[in-house]
Amino acid sequence: MPHPLRGTAHGARQWLFGLLLVALATAGFALGTGSAFRPPPGYVGDFTQDWLAVREFGAGRPVYGSLPDALRRHMNGEPPEDFLQWNAHPPGSLFLVLPLARLDHADAFFVWNLVTFPLFVVAVGIVLVELGAGSGRARAGAATVIAVAGATCYPLYHQVLMGQFNALLAFLFALAWAADRRDRAVLAGAAIGLAAAVKLFPAFLALYLIAARRWRALGAAAATAAAIGALALGLFGTGAWRTYAGEVVPAVSAKYATQWNNLTLRAFWLRLFDPTPESRVIPLYHAPVLGAALAAAARLAVTGLAARAAWRAASVAGRDRAFAATVAAVVLVSPIAWPHYLILLVVPVGVTGAALRHSAWRWPLGACLAVLWLPETFVPGLVLGPARAELMGIHRHAPFTPAENLLVTSVQHYAVLGLFLLTLRAPGGPDGPR
Structure with missing residues (x-):
């Protein structure tokens, strides 16, 4: 009869091994890209607009006020020539950045990348495990690829350079897929709902849930997105949603x-x-x-x-x-x-x-x-x-x-x-x- 703690110990070792690989992949990518995780002084990336929005909220001003004015107030500089008039991301995304509002821009940018980049590594790991490459050697190989070859992957480098949300979304997509194939409908739907609340376009994944008749997952996705939307409505007010839907979305769509x-x-x-x-x-x-x-x-x-x-x-x-x-x-x-x-x-x-x-x-x-x-x-x-x-x-x-x-x-x-x-x-x- 196997020892009752042997399975627990083995599982703990697997988790520790996985965390070590994620840490090594993150460190390797940061070194390989010249430590792009932390922006130079005065740098403005996509993350900047979310940080400025939550800084404005902390000062009692609208989260969709004038972004150039917010930059002048909080970064003591002039906005770039093509700087957006408003934050282009939906109110639900601001929940994720709100805890970083008290940090200065460079520190907040660094923490954001340090937290979100490993989620992309985990997304790759989820896909490998689900497709059968679950051995320690395969995971170590994947970590090496991400750390070394990943530094040459321009979309991944661009994600870190801009401080975007797509590492988080890649993780949520992979989690939803793995949960769906294991018939864990609530988890799959919650992951899709969270992704849709953070950036609206992932709501398209509801097409899969509807066409595949994954009704429980669809319900969980709708409930999750609605709950986060309601929280954003309560925290940021109806004006934030009205400005975002009526002014920000049309202006950004036309511009780009x-x-x-x-x-x-x-x-x-x-x-x-x-x-x-x-x-x-x-x-x-x-x-x-x-x-x-x-x-x-x-x-x-x-x-x-x-x-x-x-x-x-x-x-x-x-x-x-x-x-x-x-x-x-x-x-x-x-x-x-x-x-x-x-x-x-x-x-x-x-x-x-x-x-x-x-x-x-x-x-x-x-x-x-x-x-x-x-x-x-x-x-x-x-x-x-x-x-x-x-x-x-x-x-x-x-x-x-x-x-x-x-x-x-x-x-x-x-x-x-x-x-x-x-x-x-x-x-x-x-x-x-x-």
């Missing part, structure tokens, strides 16, 4: 709708037929109605394919494929998706890579992943030259011709679309209802 490194389907089609002057893109033909119609049709097609995969899923493998496809679809159908959003694709990369590793489809998958791994200016730099690519990084480039837009600057969009289609190509077990 057709920017060249916006990876979404809507941005792709509008760049072809109705680009904004700020995006510096020459249209193929100026036809706003056609661009909007094609964008809507493309988003509807991707949504339909993801819903069909979820509806027909009749096994764990089928649900894996459907969930992974829906995560990839999130990036495509959102109004805005930047390169740091690509770290959200941990589940589709893991599921599709495991399913196609012995198939000829692994080669196009590898090509897509290589494009997604590199900076969005890498391919343009090879074709258009490094000087122009550098100007693209600060959005001061010469206007792109239609050919450059289609064949050079849209390569990462094609890679995301390719990953989505390859995920649908992955074996999913027997089909369910048609």
Whole structure:
């Protein structure tokens, strides 16, 4: 008969080993990227807007007041030229940053990265364990890859540099997927609901829950998102939600709708037929109605394919494929998706890579992943030259011709679309209802 404490001791060792690997991966990434976790003096990243909002709240001012004025008050400097007028993130996200309001900007930024980056490492670990790579050697290998090769992964570096929310969201997506495949519906739904409360676009994952008829998880997701929304309403007031929905969302969507490194389907089609002057893109033909119609049709097609995969899923493998496809679809159908959003694709990369590793489809998958791994200016730099690519990084480039837009600057969009289609190509077990 086994010793009654042996299992407990083994579990404790596994947890300690896992925590050690997470710590080593985090330290390795920080060293490999030149300690990007802590910003230099005067640096302004995406995290800055959330920190300024909660600082304003602590001073008794609206969280969606003038962001440039808040920067002058709390950072004693002038805002960058393209600085937003308001915080672009929803009220629910501010709960996470509120505990850091008393820290100065650099310390708060550092703590945020120190807390959120390990969650991405955990997300990778969840995917590996769920797909069967659960040995200590496999986990150690994954930690080494994240620490060493991860330092060359531009979306991951960009996430840390900007202090974004996507490491947290990647963790919540992986947790929801693992919980769903283990039939832990409440946990899966709560993870999706929390993600939707933090950044609204993850609410698209409700499509999977509806189409796959995961009703308990859907209820948990709705209850979690509603509870956090109600707390934000009570804490920040109705004015915060009114300003965010009525002014912030339309202004941000219009400002970045057709920017060249916006990876979404809507941005792709509008760049072809109705680009904004700020995006510096020459249209193929100026036809706003056609661009909007094609964008809507493309988003509807991707949504339909993801819903069909979820509806027909009749096994764990089928649900894996459907969930992974829906995560990839999130990036495509959102109004805005930047390169740091690509770290959200941990589940589709893991599921599709495991399913196609012995198939000829692994080669196009590898090509897509290589494009997604590199900076969005890498391919343009090879074709258009490094000087122009550098100007693209600060959005001061010469206007792109239609050919450059289609064949050079849209390569990462094609890679995301390719990953989505390859995920649908992955074996999913027997089909369910048609």
